[in-house]
Amino acid sequence: MRKSIRNFFKIISLNFFISGVAYAGFCDDSNVITKILKQAKIAKVEQSLLDCKLDPVDDSRMIMAYASWLSVKGHPEEGDYALDLIQFNPHNLKVVDHYRVxxxxxxxxxxxxxITLDTANYKVTELNRALGLRLNYSGHSQPNPFSMQLLNLYDLKSKKQILDSLVVTRDRAETDMHCNADAEERASTLVMQRSQTKKYTDILVNSKIKRYQTQVISEECQEVNQQFSQQRFTLKFDGNQYQIPKNFKDEYQY
Structure with a gap:
């Protein structure tokens, strides 16, 4: 009996994997993108960010994240992105749901x-699984290189954002633009907990931090003075969104 159950779940996982492979690169087709956006009443723009993934809850659907650039009037280089999350049937390209954030x-x-859709199992309630979106940022200062990745969580059923701009990775340095530098790397993982706050699952954030310097040693640029540490805290739901504890807010919310 147990073997049959295991085989059943293996078949489901395999089918899901095969479906994912079949639709890999699906949204690289500009005709597909145009057709989906037209139904969602979105004008396709040149400066946009896009990702598609198979819906982890319903593998008969795909999810498209589309971020379109909205510039400040008279200043085309200034602005921000409007985000749309669109669920559609990949067989007939019919939009079945649309959430304009x-x-x-x-x-x-x-x-x-x-941007990258994150379909990890963010099961925030017994009957609801949130959708993640990872946002990849970079700075352009050569003496102070900087990059980070943020994580947002969205409740597609209620059409609301429940986690805002959690910094999950961050790399930064101060350098002379040759070899000498003071650097820091931080990477965080999220773990769903058994405990709940206001009927939403608590989320543990576990961060690993590496600090080091780089120097020229034996004519090679090498890392020295490495230091490793960890930070841990829990995201709790306040009835509207997950909140980052005050002691960590400045470092972990953008």
């Missing part, structure tokens, strides 16, 4: 370079 995606001195 109210909050904009900021892109300023630290520019938004790409």
């Amino acid at each position: 109210a909050d904009r995606l900021v892109s300023d001195a630290i520019s938004l370079d790409s």
Whole structure:
């Protein structure tokens, strides 16, 4: 009996994997993108960011994240991105649901370079699984290189954002533009907990931090003075969104 159950779940996982492979690169087709956006009443723009993934809850659907640039009037280089999350049937390209996110995606001195849908199992309630979106940013200062990745979570059923701009990775340095530098790398993982706050699952954030310097040693640029540490805190739902504890807010919310 147990073996049959295991085989059943293996078949489901395999089918899901095969479906994912079949639709890989699906949204690289400009005709597909245009048809989907037209149904969602979105004008396709040249400066946009896009990602598509198979819906982890319903593999008969795909999800498209489309961020379109909205510039400030008279200043085309200034603005931000409007985000649309669109669910559609990949067989007939019919849109089945559309969520136009109210909050904009900021892109300023630290520019938004790409977006990636995150379909990990963010099961925030017994009957609801949130959708993640990772936002990849980079700075353009050569003496102070900087990059980071933010994570947003969205409740597609209620059409609301429930986690805003959590910094999950960050790399930064101060350098002489040759070899000498003081650098820091931080990477965080999220773990769903058994505990709940206001009927939403608590989320543990576990961060690993590496600090080091680079120097020329034996004519090679090498890392020295490495230091490793960890930080942990829990995101709790306040009835509207997940909140980052005050002690970590400045470092972990953009």
